[in-house]
Amino acid sequence: MMISCFDFWKGGKTVEEGSEEWKEMSKKVREACESDGCFLLRCDEINSKGAREEVFKNMEELFHLPQQTKQQHIVSKPFSSFNVHKFMHTHYECFGLDDVLLSTSVDTLANLMWPQGNPHFRETLKGMSLKMSEVSLVILKMIVEGYGLSQHHISDVENMKSCSHVRLNMYNTDKNNTAYKDKSNGHTDKNTLTILCENEVQGLQVLSKTGTWVDIVIPENCFVVIVGDALKAWSNGRLHAATHRVIMSGEKERYTFGVFVAPKEEMKIEVPGELVDDKIHPLRYRPFNYGEFFSHFVSTHNHNAIDVFAGL
Numbered sequence: 001m002m003i004s005c006f007d008f009w010k011g012g013k014t015v016e017e018g019s020e021e022w023k024e025m026s027k028k029v030r031e032a033c034e035s036d037g038c039f040l041l042r043c044d045e046i047n048s049k050g051a052r053e054e055v056f057k058n059m060e061e062l063f064h065l066p067q068q069t070k071q072q073h074i075v076s077k078p079f080s081s082f083n084v085h086k087f088m089h090t091h092y093e094c095f096g097l098d099d100v101l102l103s104t105s106v107d108t109l110a111n112l113m114w115p116q117g118n119p120h121f122r123e124t125l126k127g128m129s130l131k132m133s134e135v136s137l138v139i140l141k142m143i144v145e146g147y148g149l150s151q152h153h154i155s156d157v158e159n160m161k162s163c164s165h166v167r168l169n170m171y172n173t174d175k176n177n178t179a180y181k182d183k184s185n186g187h188t189d190k191n192t193l194t195i196l197c198e199n200e201v202q203g204l205q206v207l208s209k210t211g212t213w214v215d216i217v218i219p220e221n222c223f224v225v226i227v228g229d230a231l232k233a234w235s236n237g238r239l240h241a242a243t244h245r246v247i248m249s250g251e252k253e254r255y256t257f258g259v260f261v262a263p264k265e266e267m268k269i270e271v272p273g274e275l276v277d278d279k280i281h282p283l284r285y286r287p288f289n290y291g292e293f294f295s296h297f298v299s300t301h302n303h304n305a306i307d308v309f310a311g312l
């Protein structure tokens with residue numbers, strides 16, 4: 001499996017929506033999402049002025065705060081609090097941030113972590129989240145184009161990116177942690193689409209359709225884009241929600257910044273009629289409510305939750 005890499009910002013400007021180049025790329029993006037469920041995206045515009053370095057500098061400062069300070073980040077929603085996990089010789093810590101663009105979650109975290117609220121941290125994180133969230137809409141529109149769907153399906157995908165949740169992840173190698181050496185954190189993301197960047201310390205692996213774990217080498221200036229279960233179901237199972245995990249081996253800490261675009265809880269996800277036919281693509285998912293699917297996953301932790309919950 002050779003993961004594709006696309007460049008949306010050729011020669012300093014965005015590939016123009018509707019242009020021949022855009023249509024060509026849409027087809028390839030759709031194909032990559034079908035075959036691998038992930039791809040790399042080069043996006044110099046986002047990284048200009050060292051935005052990415054700033055994000056990781058801020059994250060390093062955050063994760064190096066005392067453990068008891070970090071543990072104050074407690075949020076009632078699942079996967080949103082500060083958390084520590086151990087798996088496969090890896091020590092993992094993360095902070096969830098709900099809907100960064102439409103809520104005050106970043107401000108709340110900054111005020112909790114630092115006495116002066118750290119305005120630089122807040123602005124850096126919000127700026128990066130906004131840009132990555134905008135890119136996710138470009139990708140989703142390309143998928144609509146790539147299937148040749150009518151324009152009204154643009155609103156489907158806009159609704160599927162109503163929320164931009166963020167996760168700040170930190171990993172390091174913990175060879176002493178033998179109790180969890182066989183525990184994997186392989187999973188699919190439940191949301192629509194995930195965009196991640198890392199501090200050049202590799203560790204992400206994707207499970208290919210043939211069942212082998214493939215190292216994802218994310219070049220400098222690139223992001224990795226991963227299809228989630230909600231988008232897979234909307235596409236009638238044509239897009240592949242890639243199972244992925246992180247394995248650490250070296251000495252350096254790995255930081256990743258992930259934007260998880262997702263529908264609002266009340267959104268009904270329904271396969272477009274154009275993606276269904278009697279012979280090759282019979283309907284695979286019933287219409288379902290995203291919030292109900294997510295609650296089902298939270299209560300069961302079923303690795304195949306989307307098929308169990310909405311599969312036909």
Ligand SMILES: O=C(O)CCC(=O)C(=O)O
Binds near residue numbers: 189196258
């Ligand atoms: O940090 C990574 O590379 C992957 C993170 C991930 O899969 C997640 O947060 O869902």
Ligand SMILES: [Fe+2]
Binds near residue numbers: 189
């Ligand atoms: Fe993930």
